[in-house]
Amino acid sequence: MTRSYRFISENRAAFGVTRLCRLLRVRHPGFYEWLAAAPVEAARAKADERLAAETAEVHAGHRGAYGRLRITAELRRRGRQVNYKRVDRIMRERGIAGLTRRRRRSLTRPDMAAAPVSDLIGRDFTAPAPGRRLVGDIT
Template sequence: MTHRYRFISTHRATYGVKRMCRVLNIRRQGYYEWLEAAPARAERQRAEDDLAAEITEIHTAHRQAYGSKRVTVELHRRGRRVNRKKVERIMRERGVVGWTRRRRRSLTKQNVTAPPAPDLIGRDFTAAAPGERFVGDITCPPRKAGSIWRPSSICTTGR
């Protein structure tokens, strides 16, 4: 809707507000309310620019490592009450990105010296009757009962 109001504002000298509102199918009162709210919008934008400058200052003071959560905490410490989502939005719009110096750690380490598990069935997964060969692994999909995890001994190929 705002783009229509902006269009009317730029072309009102040529075509007139009443005609353009009729053509664009919007209320004239809505246009005038938008026009009246311009100083308030400018004030909000100025306040947001000030906040963005403070966010950038905090971000650079901490070696560009702080993300929105830490920046919000620092703003609270400085006495500035601001919502974390607003800080996130401003950082995203201005391209201010925090990064972590932590290295990702895996919980399990593969033992490269261990021999592989023996292939006891010789990769022959066929069975003459149900219950003859039991094979499986931890990636077995859930059974009929829902999304309850089943141990690998339940997952059989001989069905």
């Protein structure tokens, strides 16, 4: 859609907006809405660049350990009114990521000194009558 509007904007002096909109099958008022939104989008892109610079500064100031939530909290302490979703988007677009410093722990560890348990029924789970062979599993 944006490419169509950009094309119309470049060629409207030669062919007219109405004709180009009809040819490209786009809404005529949509082109003027896109045209009016261009300065707003440019201002937002500029604000995003400033926020990206601040985010990178906070991230580098904490040795690359801060993620989106901590960076958002730090920016709010500095007086910036910012949402964590916007910080997340900016970080994702620029490849900035926080570090996880916690070591992963395994709660269960096999006992290497324990002897393996023998298979008493020889993998034969059929029973001659109910209640004759009882099998259990701890997983």
